[in-house]
Amino acid sequence: MNTTRKTTSLKVDITNPGQFYACCGLLELAGRIAPETVAHFSDGHFIIQANVATILDSFFKCDVEVKPSTTGKEDVKVDDDSKTDAHRGRIHPMRLLAPFDLQLDWWTDDEAQEQKLKTWTAGQRVTDLLLPHHKKTKRKGKAHFTRIPSTREHFAAAVQQYPDDWLQAAIPIKSPMTFSYDSRISRNNAIDLGYTDAGILAFSPAVDVLTLVAFQRFRPLMLTQWSQNVFCTWHEPIPVEIAAVAALGVIPQLIDKRYEFPIKRRDSKGRFKLFGHAQPMRSSHA
Numbered sequence: 001m002n003t004t005r006k007t008t009s010l011k012v013d014i015t016n017p018g019q020f021y022a023c024c025g026l027l028e029l030a031g032r033i034a035p036e037t038v039a040h041f042s043d044g045h046f047i048i049q050a051n052v053a054t055i056l057d058s059f060f061k062c063d064v065e066v067k068p069s070t071t072g073k074e075d076v077k078v079d080d081d082s083k084t085d086a087h088r089g090r091i092h093p094m095r096l097l098a099p100f101d102l103q104l105d106w107w108t109d110d111e112a113q114e115q116k117l118k119t120w121t122a123g124q125r126v127t128d129l130l131l132p133h134h135k136k137t138k139r140k141g142k143a144h145f146t147r148i149p150s151t152r153e154h155f156a157a158a159v160q161q162y163p164d165d166w167l168q169a170a171i172p173i174k175s176p177m178t179f180s181y182d183s184r185i186s187r188n189n190a191i192d193l194g195y196t197d198a199g200i201l202a203f204s205p206a207v208d209v210l211t212l213v214a215f216q217r218f219r220p221l222m223l224t225q226w227s228q229n230v231f232c233t234w235h236e237p238i239p240v241e242i243a244a245v246a247a248l249g250v251i252p253q254l255i256d257k258r259y260e261f262p263i264k265r266r267d268s269k270g271r272f273k274l275f276g277h278a279q280p281m282r283s284s285h286a
Contacts, residue, residue, distance in 0.1 A: 008052040009045045010167050015278045017220070017261045018181035018207040019167060020231055023048075024218040024247060025210030030055050031240035032100040038237035041256055049237065060156040063097040064130045084145060085133040090125045091118075096213075106215045115222045115229070116263045117215055119180045119273040128176040129209055135175075148175050154205035170202040178203045180274035181211040186264055187277075217244045223260070230281070232258045 010026075012019045023039070023046040030037040030050040039048035066087040093105035107118040107126065120126065127133075130152050134145040154173055155166075162169040170184065178185060182203040217240070220229035232249040235256040246254045259278040266272035 006051040007047060007049050009047050010052070011044060011165060012041070012046045012167060014041070014044070014233060014257070014259065016183045016207075017229075017231060017259070017275050017278050018183055018204070018211050020233070020259075020278075021181065021214040021218060022167060022204075022207045022210035024243065025212070025214035026052065026055070027240050027243055028102070028213055028217055029059055029100060029210075032102055033058070035239065038239050039243065040235055040237045041233040042235065047237075056156075056159055058099055059096075060152065062100060065095040065097055066127055066131070067093050067095075084136070085131075087131055088125050088127050088133050090120070092125075092127050094127065094130060096130075102213070102216065104212065104216055106219075112215065112219065114225070115219065116226065116273055117219070119263075119275070121272060124177055124179070126212070129179065129212055151176050151179075151205045152209050155209050158205055167206050168204065169206075170204055172200050172202045173205065174200045177201075179208045179212070180266075180272075182207040183261065183275045183277045186274050218247050220261075221248050226265075227262045228260050229263060230258060230260045231278070232256070 010023065012023055014020055023041075026046075027037065027039045027048060030039075030048060030052075033055065034050065037048065037050045039046060039050075041047070066089070068089060091107055093103065093108065095104065096102040106112050112118065125133075128148075128150060130150055132150045132153065133148050135148050137144050137146060151173075154171060158169050158171050159166045170182070178201050180186075185201060185203055220231050222229050230249060231247050233256040234243065234246040234251075234254040236254055238246060238254065242251075242254075245251060249255055249258055258281040260281050261278035262276040264274050264276050266274055
């Protein structure tokens with residue numbers, strides 16, 4: 001599959017760290033198919049030398065293999081819903097199969113846990129980002145199961161509805177719940193939170209899904225836990241392997257701008273987390 005015949009430019013709000021990492025996740029997917037794929041940031045856009053429509057079509061159709069967690073930390077109780085969807089798990093590792101062949105398990109990594117990058121907890125299950133599940137209800141004493149689409153499916157719908165701005169498009173979604181990588185959720189008012197009905201938030205499903213992909217290779221540089229997490233944009237077209245290093249700011253000649261953002265607690269115990277908005281840093285060097 002040739003993904004380098006077309007250059008695609010996506011509008012991106014770099015002060016939204018979720019959108020930045022979603023771009024990184026897109027480059028990861030493209031690079032898995034065509035290693036020569038390069039990309040960079042310029043004037044509020046992410047420019048990638050790839051046919052993004054083709055890449056996303058493959059991603060939406062890609063099979064996902066789930067392996068039950070072996071960390072001993074899985075805390076989801078086995079219930080009728082779990083028996084119906086045996087693949088579901090809060091921290092189950094997953095693998096994107098052909099054409100990507102990409103293992104996704106960064107949330108089990110001690111460093112990622114120290115950085116508080118795993119934003120979900122309680123009833124949220126990481127597998128719901130990529131795979132649908134069923135919700136059990138009772139009607140007239142009989143059990144019924146309603147299919148709940150994955151966040152990846154909501155992402156695919158957003159691409160259909162907003163083909164030129166799917167990255168920034170905020171979609172009201174009740175389930176699966178947002179994983180809070182879209183920093184617009186951190187704004188503390190009803191309009192920015194996107195409430196359209198009780199329990200429904202508007203957010204970018206592309207951000208949640210592609211950030212999950214990005215963190216397998218791309219991570220922010222944590223200067224201070226919670227309050228200072230740093231990433232850098234780069235101004236030269238580079239492949240994914242170099243981009244992951246450039247994003248840390250350790251290649252000064254590639255740095256365009258340097259940003260820091262907080263990871264915020266949504267409750268007093270820090271169980272629920274969300275990404276806050278990023279601010280430009282004064283220094284251009286890490």
